[in-house]
Amino acid sequence: MAQQLAIGVDLGGTTVKTGLINSDGKVLALSKLPTRADENPEAVIEQIKKSISEVLMHAKGAPVAGIGIGAPGLIENPGGIVRSAPNIKNWDVVPLADIISKEFKLRVEVDNDANVAAVAEAKFGAGKEHPNFLFIIWGTGVGGGIIMDNHIYRGPSGGAGEVGHISVNYEGLMCNCGTRGCVEAYVGQKYLSKRTIEKLKTAPNSKILQFAGGDESKIEPMHLSKAAEAGDQLAKDILVEAGTLLGVMIGAVMNTLDFRVTVIGGGVSAVGDFVYDAIRQSAMRNVQKPLRDGIKILRAKLGNDAGMLGAAGMIL
Amino acid sequence: MAQQLAIGVDLGGTTVKTGLINSDGKVLALSKLPTRADENPEAVIEQIKKSISEVLMHAKGAPVAGIGIGAPGLIENPGGIVRSAPNIKNWDVVPLADIISKEFKLRVEVDNDANVAAVAEAKFGAGKEHPNFLFIIWGTGVGGGIIMDNHIYRGPSGGAGEVGHISVNYEGLMCNCGTRGCVEAYVGQKYLSKRTIEKLKTAPNSKILQFAGGDESKIEPMHLSKAAEAGDQLAKDILVEAGTLLGVMIGAVMNTLDFRVTVIGGGVSAVGDFVYDAIRQSAMRNVQKPLRDGIKILRAKLGNDAGMLGAAGMIL
Numbered sequence: 001m002a003q004q005l006a007i008g009v010d011l012g013g014t015t016v017k018t019g020l021i022n023s024d025g026k027v028l029a030l031s032k033l034p035t036r037a038d039e040n041p042e043a044v045i046e047q048i049k050k051s052i053s054e055v056l057m058h059a060k061g062a063p064v065a066g067i068g069i070g071a072p073g074l075i076e077n078p079g080g081i082v083r084s085a086p087n088i089k090n091w092d093v094v095p096l097a098d099i100i101s102k103e104f105k106l107r108v109e110v111d112n113d114a115n116v117a118a119v120a121e122a123k124f125g126a127g128k129e130h131p132n133f134l135f136i137i138w139g140t141g142v143g144g145g146i147i148m149d150n151h152i153y154r155g156p157s158g159g160a161g162e163v164g165h166i167s168v169n170y171e172g173l174m175c176n177c178g179t180r181g182c183v184e185a186y187v188g189q190k191y192l193s194k195r196t197i198e199k200l201k202t203a204p205n206s207k208i209l210q211f212a213g214g215d216e217s218k219i220e221p222m223h224l225s226k227a228a229e230a231g232d233q234l235a236k237d238i239l240v241e242a243g244t245l246l247g248v249m250i251g252a253v254m255n256t257l258d259f260r261v262t263v264i265g266g267g268v269s270a271v272g273d274f275v276y277d278a279i280r281q282s283a284m285r286n287v288q289k290p291l292r293d294g295i296k297i298l299r300a301k302l303g304n305d306a307g308m309l310g311a312a313g314m315i316l
Numbered sequence: 317m318a319q320q321l322a323i324g325v326d327l328g329g330t331t332v333k334t335g336l337i338n339s340d341g342k343v344l345a346l347s348k349l350p351t352r353a354d355e356n357p358e359a360v361i362e363q364i365k366k367s368i369s370e371v372l373m374h375a376k377g378a379p380v381a382g383i384g385i386g387a388p389g390l391i392e393n394p395g396g397i398v399r400s401a402p403n404i405k406n407w408d409v410v411p412l413a414d415i416i417s418k419e420f421k422l423r424v425e426v427d428n429d430a431n432v433a434a435v436a437e438a439k440f441g442a443g444k445e446h447p448n449f450l451f452i453i454w455g456t457g458v459g460g461g462i463i464m465d466n467h468i469y470r471g472p473s474g475g476a477g478e479v480g481h482i483s484v485n486y487e488g489l490m491c492n493c494g495t496r497g498c499v500e501a502y503v504g505q506k507y508l509s510k511r512t513i514e515k516l517k518t519a520p521n522s523k524i525l526q527f528a529g530g531d532e533s534k535i536e537p538m539h540l541s542k543a544a545e546a547g548d549q550l551a552k553d554i555l556v557e558a559g560t561l562l563g564v565m566i567g568a569v570m571n572t573l574d575f576r577v578t579v580i581g582g583g584v585s586a587v588g589d590f591v592y593d594a595i596r597q598s599a600m601r602n603v604q605k606p607l608r609d610g611i612k613i614l615r616a617k618l619g620n621d622a623g624m625l626g627a628a629g630m631i632l
Contacts, residue, residue: 155448155574156574156576160572165602169484169485169488248483252572256573259472260472286483
């Protein structure tokens, strides 16, 4: 099949990163501009248009199939309307797909960060061989996207895959969202750091603090992972527990959808293999028997480019 | 549109119930035969064929679009292979769709009880107006089916919708399946009866036992519901707790799929409206905010005919 071209836009809080991408996921041209998030939506839209124009030049007249945009906040689909994007000033309800489509006379798809990253892994990354998988962004919070039959599943109003707010314990911790026991309230980065600081009070011999440069306010999951790999029991316990709880949520989704495969990306996903073992074992325990053998927990393959590649991937 | 005809077969442990059904869900002819489940699969298949032949005669030569079969056990789809059906002797792996299709030269679809009942509610019952909903069978256990965009969603291997084994508490009760905290282990009929018997020891003034004819081994959820409606606090507490936990699981599924609507059938679903209120409140608490307003918990409308109607519904 001849190579197709598409433009992928990763709209971040500080940078608009835009690429001209081909069907193999190769970046043929790249533009990085400041988002101007502290000004107003008009300024941000101006930056998006500018970055698209910049990479579009490099197509040198070859046909471009469309423009994909990964954006923060709640995205209403169909429609590609971006609602209340966090970190962008005064961004309330912006019909982004419409605005960009009118400007460039091209097909435009807009989706949230997690869905776009899921598409990236499906087309170019760890999910390439798997037509059905759950993608998880494990970072400050826990987000997700569902790849069903090789396509992103958005649900009737574009909100599917919000797996971070699945409760793993109805009597559990109170989450910011008002629900008890959301898995995000247990395994999100902030929670892990906070819990570590608490536990350190009763484990003065733990090496965790050394890995965080002696400053407990700087503790991140990667410090836990390194400490654990250096033999620190507390660090290991905290991360294995986190993996186990993530596995409970994964089990819920696998049971619902009859899926086997989960791909995990996001800042925390770089933790050591022992965490993935814990996730896998827990997910296997938490699915109906016929699914157990097939359970796979994979690391995402695409790092910082996932947003841009996945945005283009919605078109390609 | 002209009326279509299809045959629906409800294969139960004691009775094969087969109907000639039109697109409105009207039963034009009905056959009930003993399943002969204590003999062998051949005998059971003979009964299925016989019942189909009986109702087929009433089509009087009008074209029949196909045959749908609702069967117990694990169904492998695509393929319509029925594995290890409980309650049928020596039933191991039977390619039922193939066998029946060869006999009658008609399209045949086979699915499990829960999925077939979900289709019945989607086509003819409480889900008629809702293109996307979760169907729950609340009985001895907790089963489910997913209607997505007006069709049954079976998943890659036919196992989707097994929502009874979603854990609502990772530290919770041990379920028969080996998982901790499956919602089935809390709200299945057997558990509810057992829990009631335990609690009655410390609540000698409860009226529950009266409603069960004075025999605690006969206590069923409907006795709890009647006692609760007669003002019995213990009965009310047990059912409200069950509804609350069912709502936690419903929240997990709604978050995953971006659904709003749940339809509940099965033996326990006849409990009073106060239980539905508890389910609804809990489901609303357990979904992400944008979904909360739309949450609907509906009673299934089709009773004992759901299996037969839904089986035909897979064809119509």
